[in-house]
Amino acid sequence: MSAPFRVEHATRSSQVGMAIFAAALVALAAAPFWGGRDDLRLLSEIYAYVALASLWNLLAGYAGLVSVGQQAYVGLGGYVLFASTILAGLHPFVAVPLAGMVAGVVALPVAGLMFRLRGHYFAIGTWVVAEVFRLIASQISALGGGSGISLPAGIVTSMASSRQMREFLIYWVALALVVVVLGAIVLLLRSRYGLALTAIRDNELAARSNGVDVARTKLVVYVLTAFGTAMIGALIFLQKLRISPDTAFSVNDWTAFVIFITVIGGIGRVEGPIIGTIVFFLLRQTLADLGSLYLLMLGAVAIAVMLFAPKGIWGLIADRFGWQLLPLERRLHFAPDARTT
Amino acid sequence: MPEPLLEVRALDAFYGDFQALFGVSLRVAAGEVVAVIGANGAGKSTLLKCIAGAIKSRGDAILIDGQPIGNAPAHAVVARGIALVPEGRRLFPSLSVEENLLIGGQLGRPGPWSLKRVYELFPVLAERRQQPSTSLSGGQQQMVAIGRALMSNPRLLLCDEISLGLAPIVVREVYARLPSIVAEGSSLVIVEQDVVQALKAANHVYCLQEGRVALTGAAGTLTREAISAAYFGA
Amino acid sequence: MEWANIIIQGVLIGGLYAMFAAGLALIFGVMRLVNIAHGDLIVLAAYVALMTTDTLGLNPLIAIVIVVPIMAAIGYALQRALLNRTLGDDVLPPLLVTFGLSVIIQNALLEAFTADSRRLKAGPIEVQTFEVAGVWIGVLPLLQFVVAIAVIAGLQLLFYRTALGRAFRATSDDQSVAQLMGLDNRHVFALAMALSLAVIAVAGVFLAVRTNFDPAIGPARLIFGFEAVIIGGLGSMWGTLAGGIILGVSQAIGAQINPGWQLLAGHLAFLLILAVRPEGLFPKVQT
Numbered sequence: 001m002s003a004p005f006r007v008e009h010a011t012r013s014s015q016v017g018m019a020i021f022a023a024a025l026v027a028l029a030a031a032p033f034w035g036g037r038d039d040l041r042l043l044s045e046i047y048a049y050v051a052l053a054s055l056w057n058l059l060a061g062y063a064g065l066v067s068v069g070q071q072a073y074v075g076l077g078g079y080v081l082f083a084s085t086i087l088a089g090l091h092p093f094v095a096v097p098l099a100g101m102v103a104g105v106v107a108l109p110v111a112g113l114m115f116r117l118r119g120h121y122f123a124i125g126t127w128v129v130a131e132v133f134r135l136i137a138s139q140i141s142a143l144g145g146g147s148g149i150s151l152p153a154g155i156v157t158s159m160a161s162s163r164q165m166r167e168f169l170i171y172w173v174a175l176a177l178v179v180v181v182l183g184a185i186v187l188l189l190r191s192r193y194g195l196a197l198t199a200i201r202d203n204e205l206a207a208r209s210n211g212v213d214v215a216r217t218k219l220v221v222y223v224l225t226a227f228g229t230a231m232i233g234a235l236i237f238l239q240k241l242r243i244s245p246d247t248a249f250s251v252n253d254w255t256a257f258v259i260f261i262t263v264i265g266g267i268g269r270v271e272g273p274i275i276g277t278i279v280f281f282l283l284r285q286t287l288a289d290l291g292s293l294y295l296l297m298l299g300a301v302a303i304a305v306m307l308f309a310p311k312g313i314w315g316l317i318a319d320r321f322g323w324q325l326l327p328l329e330r331r332l333h334f335a336p337d338a339r340t341t
Numbered sequence: 342m343p344e345p346l347l348e349v350r351a352l353d354a355f356y357g358d359f360q361a362l363f364g365v366s367l368r369v370a371a372g373e374v375v376a377v378i379g380a381n382g383a384g385k386s387t388l389l390k391c392i393a394g395a396i397k398s399r400g401d402a403i404l405i406d407g408q409p410i411g412n413a414p415a416h417a418v419v420a421r422g423i424a425l426v427p428e429g430r431r432l433f434p435s436l437s438v439e440e441n442l443l444i445g446g447q448l449g450r451p452g453p454w455s456l457k458r459v460y461e462l463f464p465v466l467a468e469r470r471q472q473p474s475t476s477l478s479g480g481q482q483q484m485v486a487i488g489r490a491l492m493s494n495p496r497l498l499l500c501d502e503i504s505l506g507l508a509p510i511v512v513r514e515v516y517a518r519l520p521s522i523v524a525e526g527s528s529l530v531i532v533e534q535d536v537v538q539a540l541k542a543a544n545h546v547y548c549l550q551e552g553r554v555a556l557t558g559a560a561g562t563l564t565r566e567a568i569s570a571a572y573f574g575a
Numbered sequence: 576m577e578w579a580n581i582i583i584q585g586v587l588i589g590g591l592y593a594m595f596a597a598g599l600a601l602i603f604g605v606m607r608l609v610n611i612a613h614g615d616l617i618v619l620a621a622y623v624a625l626m627t628t629d630t631l632g633l634n635p636l637i638a639i640v641i642v643v644p645i646m647a648a649i650g651y652a653l654q655r656a657l658l659n660r661t662l663g664d665d666v667l668p669p670l671l672v673t674f675g676l677s678v679i680i681q682n683a684l685l686e687a688f689t690a691d692s693r694r695l696k697a698g699p700i701e702v703q704t705f706e707v708a709g710v711w712i713g714v715l716p717l718l719q720f721v722v723a724i725a726v727i728a729g730l731q732l733l734f735y736r737t738a739l740g741r742a743f744r745a746t747s748d749d750q751s752v753a754q755l756m757g758l759d760n761r762h763v764f765a766l767a768m769a770l771s772l773a774v775i776a777v778a779g780v781f782l783a784v785r786t787n788f789d790p791a792i793g794p795a796r797l798i799f800g801f802e803a804v805i806i807g808g809l810g811s812m813w814g815t816l817a818g819g820i821i822l823g824v825s826q827a828i829g830a831q832i833n834p835g836w837q838l839l840a841g842h843l844a845f846l847l848i849l850a851v852r853p854e855g856l857f858p859k860v861q862t
Contacts, residue, residue: 066670068611113846116853117805119666120609124801125849128842131798135839146835251794256678263671292682299678306671307660395751415754424755431752435744444741448757493757 005334009190009327017271017325028175032168040171044239046281047178051232052254053261053273055225058185061268062197063221064204066119069126071255072110072133073103073226075248077233079137082243085155087142092159093173096234103230107223115218127251134249148244156241170239177235181228185270186326188224193217195330201268252295260302266312271325275314344407346371346528347392347423347497352402352411354387354552361387363552369497374519374529376543376560378536380572383549385532386428389499392530393425394418405497420448424495428502428532430486432474439470441485445492452494453525459488462518480511487515491522498522500531504538516542536568550574579710581827587716589823590723591785593816594778595800596807597727598771600815603804605747605767606662611673614797615680616772620646620779621695621788622684628695635695635784636718643776650772654765662764677793684790692787701784719781723819726774727812733770734812743767795838802845808855817857 010018031043052070060066077099084090084098110129117125138146160166188194196217199207208214233254237243247253257280265276287294309316317323347369354362362384369375377385390396392403394415403411405421413421424445432441442459460467463484469477474485483503490498504512512535519542523529533539540546540560548556548571556563556571599613610616623645627638657676661669703714734740746753746763754760782788782796799822807818822841829840848855 060667064666066667068674113849116849120603120611120670121801121805123670124609124611124798127794128798128802128845131795132839132842132846135835135842139835139839252678256674259671259674267667292685296679296682296686299675299682303657303672303675303679306668306675307657310668393755395755414759415751416757416759419755419757427752427755431749433745433748433752435748436741440741440744443738444745444753444756444758447738447742489756 005332008331008333009329011324011327011329013321013323014325014327014329017323018327020325025175025179029172032171037167040167041239042281044171044174046277047174048232048236049257049261049280050274050277051178051181052229052258053265053277054182054185054270055228055232056258057262057267057270057273058188059221059225061262061272062189062194062201063218064201065218065222066123067126068123068251068255068259069128069130070225070229070258071249071251071253072126072130073107073229074233074236074254075130075133075137075245076103076106077230078237078243078248079140079143080230081234081238082143082149082151086149086152092155092238093169096173096177096231096238099234100227100231104223104227107226108219110226111219111222115215130249130251134245137245137248144244146245148242148247150242151238170235174235174239177231181232182270184224184228186328189270189328193220194328197221256295257298260298262312263302264305264312266314266316266318268311269314269318270328271314271318272312274325276312279313345369346373346406347530348404348407349388349392350402350404352388352391352398354384354391354396354398356387361552362391365549365552365554367547367554367557369528369530371496371528372523373545374523374531374543376539376546377530377532377549378534378539378546378568378572379549379555381534382551384552385549386501387552388549389425389501389530389532392418393423393499395425419493419495420450422450422494422496423499424490424493424497425499426486426490426501426503428505430482432482432485432489434473434475436474437471438466438474438477438485441474441489442466442492445489446494448493450494454491454494456492458525459491462491462521463488480507480515483507483511483515484518487518487522491527495527498527498529500529502532502534504533504535512538536572548572578831581831582824583710583712584716585824585827586820587713587720587823588827589803589820590720590816591778591781591819592799592803592822593819594723594726594774594781595796596803596815596819597730597812598774598778599797599800600804600809600812601730601774602767602771604810605743606764608658608662608669609673609801610658610771611670611797612677612680612793613673613775613800614795615677615684615793616646617775617779617782617796618684618788618790618793619649619680620772620776621693621783622688623776624695624780624783625688625693635697635780636700639777639780642780643773646772646776646779647769650775651765651769653772654768655761658768659761659764681790681793688790690789690791692789693783694787695780695783697784715784719785722777722781724816726777727816730770730774731812739766799841802841805855806845806848808858810859811855811857814855814857814859818855821856 028043031040056070080099080102081092081095084095085092114122114125143149160169196212199212200214200217204214261276261280262273264279266272305312311319345368349365349367351364351366352362353360353364365388377388379385391398394413394417398411400412401409405423410418410421436444442456465481466484466488474482477485503515516538519529531539531542543560546558546560546563547554548568550571556567595617602608602610620642624635624638624642627633627641628635658669661672700715704711705714734743742758742763745756746758746760750760803818803822804815806821807814821844825844826837826841830837
């Protein structure tokens with residue numbers, strides 16, 4: 001027996017949005033043919049940040065777990081890649097999903113400890129965990145200890161037939177990864193888990209009294225986020241060809257920028273991190289010469305946005321026009337004969 | 342006719358989109374005891390919160406000595422001499438009995454009420470002055486709440502359902518103290534579910550029904566039937 | 576005797592950690608806010624001390640009298656102008672705003688003072704030691720420990736014996752009823768922040784004399800303060816002192832085993848307490 005209603009997700013604006021995404025995907029997949037080395041690198045960086053910010057948004061904006069320690073998993077992913085390729089001879093592209101899986105497993109006991117802390121204290125706790133990872137990494141002499149290690153030339157050349165091919169492959173993997181991450185997030189949010197998450201975000205107590213298993217939902221989101229973040233981290237450092245504890249676990253690179261991107265773009269909406277990344281890179285292209293002044297301004301902008309436009313750029317647009325770029329709304333569509341009074 | 346101590350003029354109150362009070366008007370003269378009665382949800386507590394400044398209102402909707410205070414914040418209203426004994430007592434759990442009283446006197450407004458005088462009014466509190474305030478019985482906590490409000494030497498004391506949750510004999514004990522409070526110079530507005538008690542204590546009565554004044558008059562002149570009709574709605 | 580020395584060093588630096596923690600715990604107690612910029616404000620205090628000693632030629636330990644009011648004023652202004660707007664039920668705004676503040680302070684200091692490591696000179700007191708039962712104790716570390724105890728005792732006194740402390744506790748209990756007592760919340764919160772920064776000022780000066788500092792060391796101080804609070808238990812100032820001492824001793828023991836393990840040992844002690852006794856060692860019983 002079919003249900004008397006079905007749930008519709010798409011709207012006019014999301015159809016437009018999906019069309020734009022499809023067109024963009026085609027154009028970007030073809031980038032190796034119209035872009036140069038620097039373009040590919042820049043695009044890969046953008047993909048990484050879109051993915052990292054989207055995952056952080058899922059964690060903080062939807063599950064309410066505000067972590068300032070996600071750099072733990074970025075670095076963990078990078079180190080698992082370097083360790084498994086250098087010490088165990090695995091192919092780098094196999095090491096990427098492996099990094100994700102290791103992070104997923106590690107995230108379980110970490111969550112067990114961190115979930116004992118609430119709110120602000122949870123945030124700092126995640127930072128401590130990242131610090132612990134960093135300190136442990138600097139003690140592993142097989143991976144260069146405190147000064148880090150470069151990916152041996154042998155492994156680098158084994159990835160592809162030429163340097164150009166290697167860079168194309170890494171680029172495509174980066175693009176594929178961000179598409180997979182975004183797709184997984186959209187699918188998650190459209191599922192029952194997503195409904196539970198939105199309920200938790202709006203009112204945790206009410207969600208619990210309606211039967212939502214809050215603790216388990218949060219755990220699932222935390223582990224999945226760690227999984228995704230580590231894969232991105234592995235790819236980032238594969239591209240850099242070098243890793244060190246300070247770069248792998250940098251708060252600025254992997255948390256501060258990610259948070260600013262998400263806040264400015266719009267927390268709690270999937271489109272937010274995408275918009276935020278674009279704005280962030282535009283700002284960076286124009287202002288990066290200013291060094292620490294640039295970071296200072298970024299901080300000030302983030303504070304201003306938080307105080308005066310807490311829903312971010314996309315939040316303002318979506319509220320004003322009711323748009324969505326991705327089909328995430330839920331509307332009930334009743335079959336004509338099934339309607340009761 | 343002299344300025345009333347407190348005048349409420351066509352007061353509206355909202356909780357978000359929900360309107361709790363519709364054009365409520367009320368007067369309290371100096372030295373008077375005014376009772377506000379009505380069923381649950383009639384808006385009695387909301388009225389007191391507006392007067393006390395816990396809910397912001399239109400500036401000229403609430404006047405003390407003819408001065409508009411409707412949009413003044415709560416801490417400024419206390420400084421003007423209006424103190425609220427909140428519904429459910431709301432004592433500070435981290436503070437002892439004496440500390441609760443002392444913080445009521447935070448502003449240092451001049452007047453007859455002091456720690457000593459409050460202990461004279463409620464001797465049982467003197468015995469328990471250092472105990473955590475929440476370890477006292479319901480009736481004693483009510484006394485602390487009243488004493489705390491008195492410590493600000495208010496010209497107008499607002500009492501929100503002080504009989505709530507208390508045994509009848511305790512309620513009588515608390516109400517027996519009210520005349521001394523008036524004698525020291527405070528006027529009273531008491532919000533009560535216990536209609537009999539309210540009528541006994543008050544000079545003047547207002548009955549609220551669904552956010553509107555349904556009936557008003559001197560306490561002695563109102564009939565049972567009239568009150569019933571106003572309370573529940575005819 | 577080697578181990579006795581180690582433990583004593585750990586205890587003494589624990590006093591400094593307790594001061595880091597006290598300011599943090601105070602703010603959380605009164606307004607449920609955790610200031611991510613806390614560590615950076617400690618570093619800011621160190622630089623204020625630097626400027627004070629440079630322009631006035633004072634010994635930094637004397638300069639404390641000037642640094643404290645400056646930092647307190649900054650704290651009051653910060654709360655009134657910025658942080659009061661973030662308070663509410665949502666955890667995100669204060670967290671993100673103080674995080675942004677942390678980035679701003681670090682980079683402003685970087686612009687103003689460069690990344691060079693600095694240290695304040697306090698004179699001969701830095702190297703004076705005396706012997707007690709075969710153990711050598713530095714005068715400066717001991718002084719700093721005594722000051723830490725005095726600060727915590729002072730805070731306890733303030734919270735439990737003064738009208739201001741009453742106001743803090745009442746506002747922490749019930750903000751709306753505190754308003755009915757004539758307390759202006761905006762002012763009370765700003766005073767609490769001013770007090771927190773006053774404590775930070777003292778800690779910052781001692782930090783500046785004790786170690787090399789640069790604009791980037793703030794977050795680590797935040798973490799030490801935070802760990803001391805969690806180990807000791809929320810709601811108890813003396814617990815915070817105990818937490819600081821335990822952290823200091825853990826670090827000292829770790830450093831003795833292997834110099835690279837100093838910080839890690841402290842973090843592991845924190846994680847262990849979190850795993851085994853998450854409410855801390857001396858939590859205040861909640862009524």
